[in-house]
Amino acid sequence: MTDDLIFYTNPMSRGRIVRWMLEEVGVPYRTEIIEYGPAMKSPDYLAINPMGKVPAIRRGDTVVTECAAICAWLADAYPDTGLAPAQADRAAYYRWLFFAAGPLEAAVTSRALEVEVPVERERMVGYGNFGAVMDTLEHAVSASDYIAGPEFSAADVYVGSHVGWGLAFGTIEQRPAFETYFARLSKREAYRCALAMDEAVAPPQAG
Structure with missing residues (x-):
């Protein structure tokens, strides 16, 4: 598994919050659009988020779900952005x-x-x-x-x-x-x- 930052989302979801955060962070990432229905409840995606919901992000073996947690994690993972206070x-x-x-x-x-x-x-x-x-x-x-x-x-x-x-x-x-x-x-x-x-x-x- 690579250390690429992968963003699992659907444009009609709370994934829009994370998209904004990723653009604030300004690091490269790959987007995977997950359709509602079977794709979001598939075994492959449930291995990322057992809730079967988007958004989620993955970097290497690290997976983060829940929008607030993702925002906080990204701010900490990329401290040079200054997106978290001291x-x-x-x-x-x-x-x-x-x-x-x-x-x-x-x-x-x-x-x-x-x-x-x-x-x-x-x-x-x-x-x-x-x-x-x-x-x-x-x-x-x-x-x-x-x-x-x-x-x-x-x-x-x-x-x-x-x-x-x-x-x-x-x-x-x-x-x-x-x-x-x-x-x-x-x-x-x-x-x-x-x-x-x-x-x-x-x-x-x-x-």
């Missing part, structure tokens, strides 16, 4: 990466599925309630230009992807702080390149 300054970086991977995604998914948590049971779910998550996210993106401080990091790729999708598809509230934050991120060359690459291989939209 070890002593990572509190906010870790905090918001895992906030987006946990409470934010869970709250947004529940809302999209029209799952309402009874007030008396909010303490049973990690996010409490949707409004609290939106308020917390608004505070986080308003505190500085970037989610973990004054410098762009891998956490912005992950959090920013959630914000951008949420604004586009109406799964998060249209708050000015969210719009300002994502507008800043979407000007980045790596974001624009990644978007164009995924759009180029995405299936045509009906209608």
Whole structure:
């Protein structure tokens, strides 16, 4: 097995987060498009990700799945990119990466599925309630230009992807702080390149 960096994805998936991160890292990688259906559940792909989901990355014998983990791993694997803060300054970086991977995604998914948590049971779910998550996210993106401080990091790729999708598809509230934050991120060359690459291989939209 070579040490080539391989990216398993589908353009209609959360793989778009990792594509953006890979373009920020700027190292060569090979893309393997995995179609939904039998290909994603095939023995060959299940050996990469037993969940049968994309994205995943592989370098040599190392396999990483889960978008937040992939973003963090790439930032550490290629430290010269400066996409992770210094070890002593990572509190906010870790905090918001895992906030987006946990409470934010869970709250947004529940809302999209029209799952309402009874007030008396909010303490049973990690996010409490949707409004609290939106308020917390608004505070986080308003505190500085970037989610973990004054410098762009891998956490912005992950959090920013959630914000951008949420604004586009109406799964998060249209708050000015969210719009300002994502507008800043979407000007980045790596974001624009990644978007164009995924759009180029995405299936045509009906209608």
